[in-house]
Amino acid sequence: MTNNIRAEKPARKPKRLAIPRQAIPEQPAKLRATNFDEVTLGYDQETAILEASRCIQCKKPKCVEGCPVGIDIGAFIKLIGEGDPAGAIAKLKETTSFPAVCGRVCPQEEQCEQRCILGVKHDPVAIGRLERYAADWEFANGSSGKPKTAPKKGKHVGVVGSGPAGLTCAGELAKMGYDVTIYEALHKPGGVLVYGIPEFRLPKAIVQRECDYVQSLGVEFKLDYVIGRTLTVDQMLEDGHDAIFLANGAGLPSFMNIPGENLNGVYSANEFLTRSNLMKAYRFPEYDTPITVGKRVAVIGAGNVAMDSARTALRLGAEVHLIYRRSHDEMPARNEEIHHAEEEGIILDLLANPTQIIGDERGWVHEIEVIDMELGEPDDSGRRRPVPKEGSERRIQVDAVIVSVGTKANPLLTRSTSGLELTKRGNIVADENTLETSKKGVFAGGDIVTGSATVILAMGAGKTAARSIDRYLQGQPLLNAEENEVTTGTAQLAGVAS
């Protein structure tokens, strides 16, 4: 479906800077609002080469500084430009474990692409789309083979959680020759990539392929294992794990604490998305798990999670109102998601804050009351603080409400582990560079340390943890700040939703 590539392709080889940033083909908005197939369809080879030719191969590339794992962006783009996607993917894999995922879901406009020098006067190079192109090429044409793994070291590492942090760490350690077991509470591996981010944005086949790859490196997956219940961290250490990496994410949904939140039809975004993605409720009754949206749905929040919830509800047939207390500029979701959501017909109700949810006599959601807001002075985060306009309460009739106002650390694991230092908000305290925790032999990274952040930061944390654990198990000093070129996100104030 290439009919709606928006940029024109010039006939002759044009001057570099005259080439516009190549649009990515996507399903038309009307059509995609009715299915769960992937929205964007990816570059074909010709478009990829053209887009790659826009990169001016900077000597001191700014883009790399914007990538939390420091991918050699110029180099992989050059290879694509030369018509060598196999070389490009090999280059990418030197640094990143999941280019097919990051190419799709990284907030590139705040990371690599934001720094791209072309962005100053023109549009930045479409780094994410090119990354995705190389990864998809590999998927379609078969992998270049398994990486070399070091001889077995005879040491065993336990990894808790199979999200991007856990998968990355496990894969890296397996390559170094460690025996690695991933313990995952759910019945499918992938973390947020499988239960949170919808199929239309990140096909589950891609996540499965990444998990299969990690397994092919020799990592053992123990699914249905809830650490803190089935087994505790202390038991794991006693039972022959030489080191442990905690990558259990930040999966505890927050609510607004307003009246009516426990009415039927009120979901946390986590529940709504888990039902739809992990349990495939969008294919009910073929799959057994039900989901209800009714005719009109209110989604509260404007982060990626809120966008995913809104667009899922839309695809289930509802009219969707996205309610957010700040203005369009402050919406924290990726630009692309906001743009897609608007195209698909999500109705934005901005500068409005819910005050209560009103039910009918059977205990079902009937209406949501919101109060209009205006922007006042900037707050700690630098964003202008929304303040309620007195007396502006109004009600919207809805059949369901999806609350997407952020997540916190789930205390299930941390409460059952002795000697683990936590922050006030319940996140695990880990050293910025080494990801060591206060408990000997135990490391932690990803959302459980930073609070909800991004896939690429979690992946970076996984890599750092693997290097740290390797040194720890070999009795060497751990990484210091200079040696660690990967951002783990621990020092950053992360907060995607709200």
Added chain:
Amino acid sequence: MYKILDRVDYSDDVYMQVIEAPAVAAACKPGQFIILRIDEEGERIPLTIADFDRAAGTITIVVQAIGKTTRQLQKLGKGDFLANFIGPLGVPSVIEKVGTVVCAGGGIGVAPIYPIARALKEAGNKVISIVAARNQNLLLWEDRMREVSDELIVTTDDGSRGRHCLVTEPLKELCEAGDIALVYAIGPGVMMKFCSRTTLEYGVKTLVSLNSIMVDGTGMCGACRCSVGGETKFVCVDGPEFDGHQVDFDQLLARQRQYLPQEKESLDAYLVSTAVNKVA
């Protein structure tokens, strides 16, 4: 995959299964539950651990067939496999010596109360149990309960066995007579609601085990939330046991009915498909 080692049918609707799940059996305690999923298309459903054998690595569940999943599970037996079996989940019961304890189990609720009664007895309590059901056919584990109780009262709503009354009647008498330190009431939401109401009058501490709708069972989704003492709790991680006098039972009951139309659709489709298979 988790192997089913045995199935015993107690009636047309109630059955027991023994499942091989060594990791769960090694860790579980009374009051905890598991979540299972039959196959790739299946729903995750919570079931209480009714018994366990650490040496054999097995868990016993007792199930009342009411909808699609519990009907489908009813067809599985020795040698069949379940796709997933996760646990133990929930906070274990706090077993202490407190004196005289009443364990009231209604219907299928007798199964989950059994390991609790046994543990309370082992801890040195005097255990008075009430085993209640709508009729004789639905009465469960009377013998097992007798073994772990100092006294056993049987009631049926229709009088087909034991006393012809609701579970709350002997409960009230026991409270009236005094000296009850603790009541455990497990069964349908309505039964727990009225047991709690009964004991409130006498100020007798009452624990109930809530059966809200669940998905993950690890505190990640909030599907199971319920108001307890005016605060929202996640039943799967904060419970399932709570102080019955604090629970908003009407909210619990309303939330349990959230998917009635879909559940009916699912069950009807399943019954039609199995009927067709039988003919074919």
